[in-house]
Amino acid sequence: MIRIPLPALWTDKSWRPALIIALVTALSGLLLVGVSGWFLSSVALAGAAAGVGATAGAAAFAYNYHLPAGLIRLFAITRTAGKYAERLAGHAAALRDQMKHRTRLFRDMASARTVYEDGWQLSRDDQLGAFIDDVEKVEFATLRASLPAMTGMVLVAVCLVATAITAPLALPFTLLLLVVVAFYSRHMAEKAAQQCHDAQQVEADWSRTLGRQINALVPLAGNGDRKAALAGSFALIEQSTHSRSEQARLLAGVETATGLAAPMLMMLTIGIAWQTGMTGETLLPAIFAGFLWLAAGEAVSGLPRLLLARAQARYAEQSLESWQGAEEYARDSTTPLRLTVEQRDVYSPIGTKLCTVSGFTAERGRAVAITGPSGCGKTSLIKEIAGWTDWRGKTPAPLGARRIVARSICHLSLHDAAIMAASVRDNLFSSADDTSLWQALETVELADRIRQNGGLDSALEQDSLSLGEARRISLARAILSREPVVLLDEPGEHLDAAQAKRLMQKLLVECRNRIVVYVTHDERLAALAQEQVHMGF
Numbered sequence: 062m063i064r065i066p067l068p069a070l071w072t073d074k075s076w077r078p079a080l081i082i083a084l085v086t087a088l089s090g091l092l093l094v095g096v097s098g099w100f101l102s103s104v105a106l107a108g109a110a111a112g113v114g115a116t117a118g119a120a121a122f123a124y125n126y127h128l129p130a131g132l133i134r135l136f137a138i139t140r141t142a143g144k145y146a147e148r149l150a151g152h153a154a155a156l157r158d159q160m161k162h163r164t165r166l167f168r169d170m171a172s173a174r175t176v177y178e179d180g181w182q183l184s185r186d187d188q189l190g191a192f193i194d195d196v197e198k199v200e201f202a203t204l205r206a207s208l209p210a211m212t213g214m215v216l217v218a219v220c221l222v223a224t225a226i227t228a229p230l231a232l233p234f235t236l237l238l239l240v241v242v243a244f245y246s247r248h249m250a251e252k253a254a255q256q257c258h259d260a261q262q263v264e265a266d267w268s269r270t271l272g273r274q275i276n277a278l279v280p281l282a283g284n285g286d287r288k289a290a291l292a293g294s295f296a297l298i299e300q301s302t303h304s305r306s307e308q309a310r311l312l313a314g315v316e317t318a319t320g321l322a323a324p325m326l327m328m329l330t331i332g333i334a335w336q337t338g339m340t341g342e343t344l345l346p347a348i349f350a351g352f353l354w355l356a357a358g359e360a361v362s363g364l365p366r367l368l369l370a371r372a373q374a375r376y377a378e379q380s381l382e383s384w385q386g387a388e389e390y391a392r393d394s395t396t397p398l399r400l401t402v403e404q405r406d407v408y409s410p411i412g413t414k415l416c417t418v419s420g421f422t423a424e425r426g427r428a429v430a431i432t433g434p435s436g437c438g439k440t441s442l443i444k445e446i447a448g449w450t451d452w453r454g455k456t457p458a459p460l461g462a463r464r465i466v467a468r469s470i471c472h473l474s475l476h477d478a479a480i481m482a483a484s485v486r487d488n489l490f491s492s493a494d495d496t497s498l499w500q501a502l503e504t505v506e507l508a509d510r511i512r513q514n515g516g517l518d519s520a521l522e523q524d525s526l527s528l529g530e531a532r533r534i535s536l537a538r539a540i541l542s543r544e545p546v547v548l549l550d551e552p553g554e555h556l557d558a559a560q561a562k563r564l565m566q567k568l569l570v571e572c573r574n575r576i577v578v579y580v581t582h583d584e585r586l587a588a589l590a591q592e593q594v595h596m597g598f
């Protein structure tokens with residue numbers, strides 16, 4: 062199980078000073094409010110006494126203000142200084158731990174089976190973002206929240222002892238209220254974390270699909286799929302907004318409950334002490350304890366967020382587990398990456414049944430060429446493999462998990478290459494370095510043309526390239542893409558036969574570690590694949 066161990070706050074040398082300072086700071090805050098409450102009440106009592114009897118005025122002025130006033134200043138200064146010192150010591154210890162854990166977690170992730178199978182460490186910024194998010198959540202809950210949680214518990218214990226001594230009859234009610242608030246807060250924080258988790262899942266799906274849908278608007282414009290595809294994405298945004306607002310509502314409930322608990326505990330302690338007959342000076346200790354509760358309430362006001370952080374960290378731990386290291390697997394470079402298409406009916410993008418295709422399996426380094434007469438459904442088939450369309454009889458299948466995964470692992474290059482009015486660099490759809498971009502342009506025999514045109518930052522437009530050149534830009538995109546599956550529709554279109562063959566040979570070498578499936582009418586191109594699948598009516 063991938064876990065960041067809880068810091069050993071007391072035994073670990075780097076955490077111990079932080080813990081001591083945090084406790085001193087928290088106790089100073091508690092005593093500051095407790096002594097202030099006690100002081101105000103004593104002054105009020107002395108003032109009240111001053112109004113009665115002959116010696117009253119003298120009694121009021123004989124009251125010793127100096128000791129409590131001095132203590133209040135001492136606690137206030139200690140609390141302020143302690144807050145700074147606690148931050149310095151706590152952050153230093155947390156950063157040290159963080160460095161240690163991150164090295165281990167990132168090493169595990171890099172060699173994880175899932176990462177290796179999908180090849181996403183090379184290209185999937187969204188997956189990497191999700192991984193870093195999870196690591197941060199677990200770190201926050203363990204490294205940043207354990208210290209406040211520990212000091213919060215100590216403060217509550219101190220308040221309970223003070224209540225037990227000063228107003229013992231209030232203790233059972235106090236404990237009952239604490240247990241109710243604790244259970245309610247935990248339950249609601251769990252629900253809020255669930256909502257947050259749901260929202261994140263949906264947002265991840267959304268960012269994955271929308272980007273791809275927008276990229277594919279041009280080729281999909283003709284088949285009426287665009288509207289439906291975008292509507293699906295916008296429904297996801299609505300869903301995530303709902304989850305987010307539900308999360309905020311639940312958290313507000315917890316914050317209200319914990320915010321009200323402290324004044325209620327204060328009133329409970331003082332009220333019950335008063336009910337049992339304590340008045341005047343005998344009530345002062347209970348007032349002191351009551352004010353301690355008030356101060357503890359302020360100190361643990363971050364509790365709902367800590368509970369939420371803890372609950373979120375559990376989800377994050379679960380997803381981190383899927384990156385568990387599988388080093389033997391990563392070392393085994395012969396492990397095949399396989400794409401299996403079972404025998405199936407092929408439908409057009411509007412749901413017309415076209416033909417039945419026999420099953421085939423494409424593997425890394427073993428390309429598959431699909432051939433067949435015009436209109437038999439070759440393009441429709443690779444669109445479906447890529448998750449763009451999915452017809453079952455007369456009904457389009459919803460954008461389910463299979464299609465989302467398919468879209469995320471397939472690079473689909475359609476025959477009508479769209480050229481954007483943008484630079485060559487932008488048109489290559491890649492964040493690779495310039496050397497790799499030039500290398501891809503060399504492979505598709507376009508480097509000289511682009512150099513003459515002004516280089517990677519020169520402008521392109523749909524009309525500024527010949528059809529064959531646009532086709533070659535599209536092939537360069539396929540080479541530069543990082544998805545493990547490359548699907549090409551008519552890669553040799555608009556190229557002369559010799560050039561088409563040369564380019565396809567080079568592309569297959571460049572993509573030897575990926576799965577390549579391509580549709581072609583050219584028998585010489587089809588012969589370059591390790592397997593040919595013939596489709597027909």
Ligand SMILES: Nc1ncnc2c1ncn2[C@@H]1O[C@H](COP(=O)(O)OP(=O)(O)OP(=O)(O)O)[C@@H](O)[C@H]1O
Binds near residue numbers: 283410440441
């Ligand atoms: N967006 C669309 N709307 C309606 N019909 C479509 C659409 N796309 C394809 N079709 C129809 O589906 C059938 C198969 O088209 P598809 O492009 O898959 O065939 P193909 O085998 O790739 O043909 P070719 O070799 O001519 O490119 C054709 O009859 C075509 O008219």
